[in-house]
Amino acid sequence: MTAPDDDAAFGLQPIGVQHPKVKQVLALQRNTVPNGQQLFVAEGLWAHNVVLAANAPVHAFLYCPEAGYSDEARLRARQVADRATQSYRVSEKTFARMSERDRPDGLLSITQLPYWTPENVPVAPDGLVLVADGLEIPGNLGTLVRTLDACGADCLVLTNRRTRLTHPKVFRGSHGTTLNVPTVEFDEPAEAIAWLKDLQCNVYLADTDDAVAYRGADYSGRTAIVVGSERFGISAQFYRHDFTRVRVPMLGRGDSLNVAVS
Secondary structure, three states: OOOHHHHOOOOOEEOOOOOHHHHHHHHHHHOOOOOOOOEEEEEOHHHHHHHHHOOOOEEEEEEOOOOOOOHHHHHHHHHHHHHOOEEEEOOHHHHHHHOOOOOOOOEEEEEEOOOOOOOOOOOOOOOEEEEEEOOOOHHHHHHHHHHHHHOOOOEEEEEOOOOOOOOHHHHHHOOOHHHOOOEEEEOOHHHHHHHHHHOOOEEEEEOOOOOEEHHHOOOOOOEEEEEOEOOOEOOHHHHOOOOEEEEOOOOOOOOOOOOOOO
8 A cells, every 4th residue: 555655755745734725715615705606625535535526627636645544545636636727735723723524534625616607507398496585594505406316307596695606615515516506696585586587497486375286387488496595585576466376285393394304
């Protein structure tokens, strides 16, 4: 087996905690800086498997050979370094500052989500669109993306956005499917509504009041389902239109489901 120090010898520049790339990683993880490039931090073997499979651009790769304890991790390090625009080596101490895992495997990169616009996102004639209006919890948003990927939905629409798609918990919650599910964002719900009408979508609002059971709705043609904020529900603008309300029948004592479950 090759020693970690030998694996580190493939031309990686050593950097420390004061290096701009380390600071950029920390800023992206804290989700506190403007992020027009849709950059996010991928960490670990599974995350980099997803990044490579999606052919996502890797702006910077930071590798800690001492933490790369498996042959697969060391192989992946070489593959990601070949893909990355910039690659660096960091110490265990520096990597520990950046890592959000209990048992890191030495792989961390600054990666970029695909950029979609309302004009270039493909929606099939019988396509499914989910509108997430005002979602606040990153884990819920990530779970929604993962569900959309699982059911082959065409795209996710964000309105009244309260959490960024690049939030680390969104990527983890989606199990990396944020790289696969087309996502577009509108500043105002009215813009999203106009876009859905242009696509001739049948729009359904997920609601518990004055709603029909979801199994009774007509999902032929293009369909858009709107889910709302965990605290406030769907914005009033959606209710100004003649959209059908649908609900999930509740057989227990609870009156609603978590948005990511429903």
